[in-house]
Amino acid sequence: MRKKQFKAESKKLLDMMINSIYTNKEIFIRELISNASDAIDKLYFKSLTDNSVGIARDEFEIKLDVDKDARTITVSDNGIGMSAAELESNLGTIAKSGSLNFKNENEEETAEKDIEVIGQFGVGFYSSFMVAKRVEVVSKAFGEEIAHKWISEGADGYTLEECEKDAAGTVITLYLKEDTETEDYSRFLEDYTITELVKKYSDYIRYPIKMEQTHTVPDPEKEGEYISETAVETLNSMVPLWRKNKSEIKPEDYNEFYKMKFMDYQDPLSVIHFKSEGTATFDSLIYIPAHAPFDFYSKEYEKGLQLYTNGVLIMDKCSDLVPDYFSFVKGIVDSADLSLNISRETLQQDYQVKIIAKAIDKKIKSELKKMLKGDREKFETFFDTFGVQLKWGVYANYGADKDNLKDLLIFKSLSEGKYVTLDEYISAMPEGQEQIYYACGESVDKIALLPQTEAVRAKGFDVLCFTDDVDEFAIQMLMEYDGKHFANICKDELNLSSEEEKKELEEKNTAAKDMLDEMKGFLGDAVTAVKLSDSLGSHAVCLSAEGYVSLDMAKILSQMPGGSQGMKAQLVLEINSKHAVAEKLFKLFAEDREKLEKYTKILYGEACLVSGLTLDNPTEFADMLTDLMV
Numbered sequence: 001m002r003k004k005q006f007k008a009e010s011k012k013l014l015d016m017m018i019n020s021i022y023t024n025k026e027i028f029i030r031e032l033i034s035n036a037s038d039a040i041d042k043l044y045f046k047s048l049t050d051n052s053v054g055i056a057r058d059e060f061e062i063k064l065d066v067d068k069d070a071r072t073i074t075v076s077d078n079g080i081g082m083s084a085a086e087l088e089s090n091l092g093t094i095a096k097s098g099s100l101n102f103k104n105e106n107e108e109e110t111a112e113k114d115i116e117v118i119g120q121f122g123v124g125f126y127s128s129f130m131v132a133k134r135v136e137v138v139s140k141a142f143g144e145e146i147a148h149k150w151i152s153e154g155a156d157g158y159t160l161e162e163c164e165k166d167a168a169g170t171v172i173t174l175y176l177k178e179d180t181e182t183e184d185y186s187r188f189l190e191d192y193t194i195t196e197l198v199k200k201y202s203d204y205i206r207y208p209i210k211m212e213q214t215h216t217v218p219d220p221e222k223e224g225e226y227i228s229e230t231a232v233e234t235l236n237s238m239v240p241l242w243r244k245n246k247s248e249i250k251p252e253d254y255n256e257f258y259k260m261k262f263m264d265y266q267d268p269l270s271v272i273h274f275k276s277e278g279t280a281t282f283d284s285l286i287y288i289p290a291h292a293p294f295d296f297y298s299k300e301y302e303k304g305l306q307l308y309t310n311g312v313l314i315m316d317k318c319s320d321l322v323p324d325y326f327s328f329v330k331g332i333v334d335s336a337d338l339s340l341n342i343s344r345e346t347l348q349q350d351y352q353v354k355i356i357a358k359a360i361d362k363k364i365k366s367e368l369k370k371m372l373k374g375d376r377e378k379f380e381t382f383f384d385t386f387g388v389q390l391k392w393g394v395y396a397n398y399g400a401d402k403d404n405l406k407d408l409l410i411f412k413s414l415s416e417g418k419y420v421t422l423d424e425y426i427s428a429m430p431e432g433q434e435q436i437y438y439a440c441g442e443s444v445d446k447i448a449l450l451p452q453t454e455a456v457r458a459k460g461f462d463v464l465c466f467t468d469d470v471d472e473f474a475i476q477m478l479m480e481y482d483g484k485h486f487a488n489i490c491k492d493e494l495n496l497s498s499e500e501e502k503k504e505l506e507e508k509n510t511a512a513k514d515m516l517d518e519m520k521g522f523l524g525d526a527v528t529a530v531k532l533s534d535s536l537g538s539h540a541v542c543l544s545a546e547g548y549v550s551l552d553m554a555k556i557l558s559q560m561p562g563g564s565q566g567m568k569a570q571l572v573l574e575i576n577s578k579h580a581v582a583e584k585l586f587k588l589f590a591e592d593r594e595k596l597e598k599y600t601k602i603l604y605g606e607a608c609l610v611s612g613l614t615l616d617n618p619t620e621f622a623d624m625l626t627d628l629m630v
């Protein structure tokens with residue numbers, strides 16, 4: 001029979017499986033059982049509306065058989081089965097190949113990378129090749145007459161032929177590899193190994209996982225003697241983890257379940273397990289991952305929780321159950337109140353779903369609040385990964401949810417360098433501070449270098465560092481916190497100077513008006529004004545913004561698809577009136593206008609650099625500076 005080739009990516013993955021040094025080879029059993037359970041789910045689901053299925057709920061089962069002599073393990077199910085075409089497409093290609101972003105061919109592949117891939121994607125069926133040298137799949141799709149046998153001995157391909165099989169379902173036989181010095185494959189042929197693995201990984205599977213077990217028992221006829229007794233036993237407890245009582249569940253159980261179910265290689269950061277009785281009755285098990293899901297930042301990522309009704313999965317990613325700002329959570333909701341045949345569209349309108357979603361939202365928020373109070377370090381780890389999400393939540397849910405979310409926001413404090421909540425910031429405000437000061441920049445270090453920080457810090461006021469693009473937008477939505485308004489130190493009126501000082505500055509500006517207007521003229525549309533300032537400390541110049549849009553918002557808007565849409569910052573070039581450069585400018589205004597133009601442009605260029613703006617014409621700037629030197 002002609003061998004068919006695997007698709008390139010599948011072949012690569014298979015190669016990886018076959019040669020894997022992945023220590024967790026035992027997971028193959030959980031992968032096969034989970035596939036079997038999914039296949040039964042599908043047929044059971046069908047049986048609810050299709051009488052021709054003819055199998056009762058309690059007749060569905062997964063069977064395990066071990067043959068020590070032949071060195072085989074067999075996993076059978078009476079689920080939906082696969083047609084020839086499905087065998088080819090499901091087992092010949094990796095279902096998720098699109099997201100399997102293999103490292104560059106030339107790149108040296110290290111064992112760690114393999115493990116990462118295995119852990120991250122949960123490679124399903126192919127994991128059999130970690131322990132088997134030959135895999136046979138006999139399957140008959142429900143509703144079809146003919147069964148098929150798929151055989152592969154690894155990466156060089158597979159064969160497919162017709163065969164006999166009575167009922168719909170799938171039988172997968174693994175021919176174990178020979179033991180090596182470092183790897184004991186034979187252990188998988190022991191009853192107790194299989195029993196332990198099923199308990200560890202697949203206990204919650206809702207269908208019985210049965211295996212013939214042999215025990216030594218006392219001989220009922222001859223006292224003092226023993227006989228072997230063989231019986232088919234169910235290895236799993238079948239109660240889904242989320243339906244069990246919290247007191248029966250160990251933390252490892254939660255973690256193992258999470259890793260298996262949501263294909264993560266790391267334990268979750270937090271587990272929220274709760275039952276609700278009342279307006280909506282449901283069990284739910286929600287996880288906050290320790291890191292962003294691998295495809296979190298891609299278009300393909302879908303938020304949502306698995307939705308079950310009475311233990312039957314009705315939707316894999318029900319997005320209506322979680323708000324966007326919690327799109328990273330994983331979990332399960334099992335409600336008795338939902339119809340099995342509910343569609344995505346009707347779900348959206350469903351009153352029950354709305355109530356459940358609300359309850360879940362509240363639970364996650366309170367869990368995070370608890371973490372913030374009780375385990376600051378953990379919360380900060382969380383925030384480093386998902387804080388941006390919460391900030392987008394504050395921004396996008398103006399008026400709706402910001403009140404709850406805002407208490408979960410933390411920002412790096414300029415004076416302490418560590419995270420503070422808005423509450424903590426306000427509590428630490430010295431007498432005389434009326435506003436919450438913030439500055440935007442790439443990092444705390446860069447913000448610390450801004451000329452504007454000097455005056456604020458001189459007063460003993462702290463500054464919140466906004467290092468994410470969304471920060472200032474979110475804060476604009478909040479407007480105030482606990483009665484205190486936010487002030488961007490590069491834009492807003494900071495009220496740092498006394499009335500007297502303000503008056504003095506105003507007079508200086510009025511006196512210098514002609515020169516400042518002329519300088520503004522040199523710069524054209526780049527700025528809306530040139531002004532003298534008294535709050536720049538030792539620095540000569542800076543750029544500030546007037547009006548609603550800050551410099552940083554403008555920067556971000558200009559990078560958005562579709563451009564800034566007219567949202568431009570109105571920039572003001574501020575010159576330190578107490579700096580020697582101011583004197584020089586006055587002198588040039590009186591004596592040499594040509595030079596004044598040059599100096600103005602240089603100062604503007606400097607201010608742009610300080611603010612992290614790119615220069616429109618860097619060459620001109622460099623030439624002018626060099627001219628000054630020679």
Ligand code: ADP
Nearest residue numbers: 035036039081082090091095123124125126170
């Ligand atoms: P995944 O289960 O993550 O989709 P797998 O590689 O484990 O990836 O399986 C690929 C596909 O093969 C499954 O999605 C399913 O359609 C099919 N499949 C695997 N095992 C079975 C089975 N026992 N019965 C029916 N279909 C199966």
